[in-house]
Amino acid sequence: AQSVTQLGSHVSVSEGALVLLRCNYSSSVPPYLFWYVQYPNQGLQLLLKYTSAATLVKGINGFEAEFKKSETSFHLTKPSAHMSDAAEYFCAVTPNFGNEKLTFGTGTRLTIIP
Amino acid sequence: KAGVTQTPRYLIKTRGQQVTLSCSPISGHRSVSWYQQTPGQGLQFLFEYFSETQRNKGNFPGRFSGRQFSNSRSEMNVSTLELGDSALYLCASSTPSGSGADTQYFGPGTRLTVL
Numbered sequence: 001a002q003s004v005t006q007l008g009s010h011v012s013v014s015e016g017a018l019v020l021l022r023c024n025y026s027s028s029v030p031p032y033l034f035w036y037v038q039y040p041n042q043g044l045q046l047l048l049k050y051t052s053a054a055t056l057v058k059g060i061n062g063f064e065a066e067f068k069k070s071e072t073s074f075h076l077t078k079p080s081a082h083m084s085d086a087a088e089y090f091c092a093v094t095p096n097f098g099n100e101k102l103t104f105g106t107g108t109r110l111t112i113i114p
Numbered sequence: 115k116a117g118v119t120q121t122p123r124y125l126i127k128t129r130g131q132q133v134t135l136s137c138s139p140i141s142g143h144r145s146v147s148w149y150q151q152t153p154g155q156g157l158q159f160l161f162e163y164f165s166e167t168q169r170n171k172g173n174f175p176g177r178f179s180g181r182q183f184s185n186s187r188s189e190m191n192v193s194t195l196e197l198g199d200s201a202l203y204l205c206a207s208s209t210p211s212g213s214g215a216d217t218q219y220f221g222p223g224t225r226l227t228v229l
Contacts, residue, residue, distance in 0.1 A: 032215045043222045045220070051213075098161045100164075104158075105156075
């Protein structure tokens, strides 16, 4: 069964600094991978997804992620953090065959230091 | 297009009661999935409906059930509520391509508190 592991339940970065949120997946075949963001008292919003078209995926709000098969990783990055990036971020996976079930990681709460 | 809507947004029930939550998907979306979010267990998949049929089910007891109507709107029901059912229940809709790569669009959730 597919799963994802997010390293670091809390990450703090200074405004303007690099944001790096880690996600490793476990799957016998390359799955589909997603990053979602959740702001307080809201649902989840898709930031980006990997569907095997390109290993470097660009998303909304300046975020991007690179799929690395050799490291089974799909880390999320943003060159320069903004105060509005403070939220909880979830990595998720679905199998690469007809299945809508998202399996989520435990989430990483990102705090931006002014 | 209007997003996924969920009603009610907040709900307070007591143990032993039952509750019904509603979800209206984005127009044209035929798949609706439900997730439970708690601080202890995180985000967990409950079930998915497509064309009024349950296509996928998570590992939850039979007290949790759902259905989908011909207009793709979905409801989930929890019977005999327990304190541990307190959670944010999220609904997501998508237009399934059959590949698993579909984007699921989430609603704002229903916050259920069981006293």
